[in-house]
Amino acid sequence: MRIDGLxxxxxxxxxxxxLREGGVDAIHVTIAYHENFRETVLNFEKxxxxxxxxxxxxxxxxxxxxxxxxxxxxxxxxxxGFQNPSPIEDDISLVEIVHTLGARFMQLTYNNQSLxxxxxxxxxxxxxxxxxxxxxxxMNCVGLVVDMxxxxxxxxxxxxxxxDRPIAITHANPHAWAPALRNxxxxxxxxxxxxxxxFGFSVYPHxxxxxxECSLQDFCEMVAxxxxxxxxxxxxxxxxxxxxxxxxVVEWMRVGRWTKEIDYGEGSKSAPGFPDMPEWFRDNRDFxxxxxxxxxxxxxxxxxxxxxxxxxxxxFSENFGPKTTT
Amino acid sequence: MRIDGLxxxxxxxxxxxxLREGGVDAIHVTIAYHENFRETVLNFEKxxxxxxxxxxxxxxxxxxxxxxxxxxxxxxxxxxGFQNPSPIEDDISLVEIVHTLGARFMQLTYNNQSLxxxxxxxxxxxxxxxxxxxxxxxMNCVGLVVDMxxxxxxxxxxxxxxxDRPIAITHANPHAWAPALRNxxxxxxxxxxxxxxxFGFSVYPHxxxxxxECSLQDFCEMVAxxxxxxxxxxxxxxxxxxxxxxxxVVEWMRVGRWTKEIDYGEGSKSAPGFPDMPEWFRDNRDFxxxxxxxxxxxxxxxxxxxxxxxxxxxxFSENFGPKTTT
Numbered sequence: 023m024r025i026d027g028l029x030x031x032x033x034x035x036x037x038x039x040x041l042r043e044g045g046v047d048a049i050h051v052t053i054a055y056h057e058n059f060r061e062t063v064l065n066f067e068k069x070x071x072x073x074x075x076x077x078x079x080x081x082x083x084x085x086x087x088x089x090x091x092x093x094x095x096x097x098x099x100x101x102x103g104f105q106n107p108s109p110i111e112d113d114i115s116l117v118e119i120v121h122t123l124g125a126r127f128m129q130l131t132y133n134n135q136s137l138x139x140x141x142x143x144x145x146x147x148x149x150x151x152x153x154x155x156x157x158x159x160x161m162n163c164v165g166l167v168v169d170m171x172x173x174x175x176x177x178x179x180x181x182x183x184x185x186d187r188p189i190a191i192t193h194a195n196p197h198a199w200a201p202a203l204r205n206x207x208x209x210x211x212x213x214x215x216x217x218x219x220x221f222g223f224s225v226y227p228h229x230x231x232x233x234x235e236c237s238l239q240d241f242c243e244m245v246a247x248x249x250x251x252x253x254x255x256x257x258x259x260x261x262x263x264x265x266x267x268x269x270x271v272v273e274w275m276r277v278g279r280w281t282k283e284i285d286y287g288e289g290s291k292s293a294p295g296f297p298d299m300p301e302w303f304r305d306n307r308d309f310x311x312x313x314x315x316x317x318x319x320x321x322x323x324x325x326x327x328x329x330x331x332x333x334x335x336x337x338f339s340e341n342f343g344p345k346t347t348t
Numbered sequence: 349m350r351i352d353g354l355x356x357x358x359x360x361x362x363x364x365x366x367l368r369e370g371g372v373d374a375i376h377v378t379i380a381y382h383e384n385f386r387e388t389v390l391n392f393e394k395x396x397x398x399x400x401x402x403x404x405x406x407x408x409x410x411x412x413x414x415x416x417x418x419x420x421x422x423x424x425x426x427x428x429g430f431q432n433p434s435p436i437e438d439d440i441s442l443v444e445i446v447h448t449l450g451a452r453f454m455q456l457t458y459n460n461q462s463l464x465x466x467x468x469x470x471x472x473x474x475x476x477x478x479x480x481x482x483x484x485x486x487m488n489c490v491g492l493v494v495d496m497x498x499x500x501x502x503x504x505x506x507x508x509x510x511x512d513r514p515i516a517i518t519h520a521n522p523h524a525w526a527p528a529l530r531n532x533x534x535x536x537x538x539x540x541x542x543x544x545x546x547f548g549f550s551v552y553p554h555x556x557x558x559x560x561e562c563s564l565q566d567f568c569e570m571v572a573x574x575x576x577x578x579x580x581x582x583x584x585x586x587x588x589x590x591x592x593x594x595x596x597v598v599e600w601m602r603v604g605r606w607t608k609e610i611d612y613g614e615g616s617k618s619a620p621g622f623p624d625m626p627e628w629f630r631d632n633r634d635f636x637x638x639x640x641x642x643x644x645x646x647x648x649x650x651x652x653x654x655x656x657x658x659x660x661x662x663x664f665s666e667n668f669g670p671k672t673t674t
Contacts, residue, residue: 071441
């Protein structure tokens with residue numbers, strides 16, 4: 023089973039076919055960065071059209087059972103998420119509404135302070151706000167997973183502690199391996215994984231040691247070491263693949279509408295665009311490279327199978343429904 | 349089985365308990381008159397809160413199976429509808445979005461011209477507009493029922509002909525019995541019912557012969573005569589009960605935001621508010637009066653059972669899901 027814990031591609035029939043070629047059974051796709059509620063609904067609408075247009079390639083994912091359907095019919099189940107809480111605006115009741123529409127992950131922050139928590143680029147990290155605590159409880163109730171990939175360390179640990187269901191960091195790597203601002207320190211990874219949460223490894227070059235030049239072996243050894251420390255069952259892949267996106271999109275991701283200046287985020291003035299992907303992971307057809315690389319580290323077949331998809335499957339099956347049924 | 353094809357009460361625990369006392373297994377409730385999409389979502393949110401607050405009395409209705417659940421657990425299944433297409437604004441893709449959120453009926457017009465068709469108060473009835481034809485097809489696809497209760501005759505017949513699934517007039521009476529503007533001429537009732545559609549009888553006084561003074565016997569004899577002409581299986585109840593609403597609400601229903609003048613609709617300057625209900629139907633506890641009255645007309649037990657709820661049940665079971673599964 024292969025499940026990718028985060029992608030934000032410029033979707034097309036070509037990419038949907040590559041998902042099939044790569045044997046990807048399910049993906050979590052970002053459908054909002056800075057969009058407000060109505061704009062996010064337009065993105066749900068766009069996916070409804072794709073499901074209508076490509077019924078032989080993709081289906082809407084709402085529960086883990088949809089992954090079983092995808093496997094039985096050789097398709098990919100697409101699960102929705104937001105990288106920012108902007109879709110719920112200032113309205114806690116929108117949590118249930120977006121869950122009904124299909125959202126299954128929501129980051130409490132995207133780099134900046136939000137109404138709920140602090141982003142990893144802020145100087146001050148306040149932890150969860152008053153509304154943040156309320157919204158985490160509501161997300162727990164309906165089965166919308168808290169994702170802290172772009173949040174500050176204090177906020178992330180606070181969310182893991184406050185949430186009464188497991189949370190996730192869908193796409194990042196250990197800071198000790200590659201000291202990027204977006205990578206996570208050990209106490210953050212521990213807070214998330216020791217409560218049943220998931221940590222998804224990113225192959226986005228800014229999160230890799232050596233960036234685009236990072237070797238497959240180096241990446242996979244890092245995964246194996248992380249498994250030793252935090253348990254292989256709490257780990258998955260979250261490639262952060264942004265295939266075929268123009269550089270205007272990475273600017274939108276970083277700048278949104280919150281500044282009139284350019285924020286280069288993980289890039290720089292001299293390299294503002296999307297970085298080149300590592301040669302061993304160009305697109306969805308390359309998951310077999312990662313699987314092969316993980317096997318070469320000495321991880322067991324069960325561990326490799328879990329990291330490639332089985333662990334996300336278990337996590338999806340336990341966390342996407344109302345609390346009372348779990 | 350008792351099902352009411354339309355209500356717009358000022359909802360409260362009192363009314364939810366009266367629904368149970370009256371043995372009402374399901375109701376179709378209006379959640380939008382002139383609301384745009386975002387305002388309608390606020391109304392979905394309000395119902396989500398009531399479902400949370402009164403889980404022993406009500407549940408959200410999405411398919412006919414929810415009525416079975418309601419009966420087995422002695423609750424009332426609440427199905428949502430709009431009396432105007434304002435919630436979908438100018439965006440055909442919102443049809444699937446509102447269906448996902450739970451909408452099951454949508455009127456193409458409310459008295460006035462809409463983007464889709466003509467209302468019954470317009471001087472000119474254009475039939476279905478270009479967008480109207482597209483939206484009816486989309487409603488057919490997802491399982492959102494076309495309701496023409498407040499539409500013009502030509503628009504209604506055009507909708508019945510253009511739709512490839514049965515449509516409904518959820519709340520009105522025959523014009524030949526009570527010549528109100530909102531009541532329906534025979535050719536309109538025929539167009540709806542001969543294609544498998546449903547006609548729901550209203551007990552709103554402006555739709556009754558003699559208004560608030562109309563007798564139970566007179567009402568029930570009219571139902572029996574309509575059954576003879578159009579078939580008892582295509583008939584149900586749609587009380588149009590607006591219990592406990594202040595008169596400001598009937599003004600909102602009539603005026604919305606489309607005029608700065610007062611439109612009295614079915615009322616008048618001297619009687620602008622809600623009329624008194626007939627003494628034999630004050631609230632949801634009085635459905636047994638109607639059932640008794642129908643029996644007294646000589647309708648068979650099967651016919652009475654169908655009109656009181658069985659016919660709506662069959663209609664719900666056939667028309668609330670995607671077209672491919674019917």
